[in-house]
Amino acid sequence: MSESVAQPASGSSSVVSPDHQQRRLRVVRGRGDVDLEAAQRAVTDLLTALGRDAESEHLADTPRRVAHAYAELLAPREFNLTTFPNEEGYDELVLARDIPVQSLCEHHLLPFQGVAHVGYLPGDRILGLSKLARVVELFARDLQVQERLTKQVADWLQQHLEPKGVGVVIEAEHLCMSMRGVQARGSRTVTSALQGLLREDPRSRQEFFALAGVHG
Numbered sequence: 001m002s003e004s005v006a007q008p009a010s011g012s013s014s015v016v017s018p019d020h021q022q023r024r025l026r027v028v029r030g031r032g033d034v035d036l037e038a039a040q041r042a043v044t045d046l047l048t049a050l051g052r053d054a055e056s057e058h059l060a061d062t063p064r065r066v067a068h069a070y071a072e073l074l075a076p077r078e079f080n081l082t083t084f085p086n087e088e089g090y091d092e093l094v095l096a097r098d099i100p101v102q103s104l105c106e107h108h109l110l111p112f113q114g115v116a117h118v119g120y121l122p123g124d125r126i127l128g129l130s131k132l133a134r135v136v137e138l139f140a141r142d143l144q145v146q147e148r149l150t151k152q153v154a155d156w157l158q159q160h161l162e163p164k165g166v167g168v169v170i171e172a173e174h175l176c177m178s179m180r181g182v183q184a185r186g187s188r189t190v191t192s193a194l195q196g197l198l199r200e201d202p203r204s205r206q207e208f209f210a211l212a213g214v215h216g
């Protein structure tokens with residue numbers, strides 16, 4: 001077993017250890033730190049600009065709460081990307097369905113939320129199952145568009161797990177589309193990103209979309 005600390009910019013780093021062992025890659029997503037005091041001042045200004053009395057008893061603590069809430073929403077938790085040798089040569093799809101996703105739309109700073117279905121065709125290694133949800137969170141806790149989030153999860157898994165293929169589907173409702181603007185309540189946006197055999201081989205692709213519950 002080995003462990004290494006990820007490079008902040010890429011959110012990961014490579015690990016070298018014998019192939020018959022469990023491997024661990026420490027994943028730390030580095031981003032510009034949130035300046036809590038500046039964020040707090042900005043929320044006070046926003047409340048004032050919205051015609052509210054930021055000094056009132058009710059709102060006095062709101063800037064601090066909002067600043068901390070955004071800091072939390074933009075900071076993925078650290079985790080170990082634990083992989084195991086694929087000693088049995090398992091070569092069918094592994095798919096985690098209905099992984100909860102919540103992120104912030106970079107256009108309106110409003111949440112979008114829904115589920116992700118993440119699958120891969122194992123190569124030499126298999127992944128600790130919880131890690132598929134961890135990788136979704138790694139990129140979801142950011143200012144995002146759904147297409148980029150979907151592709152980042154697929155690309156990252158392809159790069160770090162080196163499976164024969166990866167597929168990611170995200171279905172999400174954007175509050176900027178349901179609470180305001182067009183007010184299309186209940187409308188869900190579906191995005192997908194495929195890599196390797198799931199992209200190239202029509203049968204694998206079809207099987208992935210069938211297991212994910214999406215018509216491909």
Ligand SMILES: Nc1nc2c(ncn2[C@@H]2O[C@H](COP(=O)(O)OP(=O)(O)OP(=O)(O)O)[C@@H](O)[C@H]2O)c(=O)[nH]1
Nearest residue numbers: 105106107108144145146147174176177180181182
């Ligand atoms: N492609 C994509 N668009 C998104 C996502 N989240 C929000 N948007 C869209 O970003 C667009 C921003 O368009 P603008 O016309 O600049 O913003 P707006 O005037 O608030 O648009 P409306 O929402 O139509 O009122 C809107 O159409 C949003 O629905 C996303 O994850 N992916």
Ligand SMILES: [Zn+2]
Nearest residue numbers: 105107108176
């Ligand atoms: Zn939006």
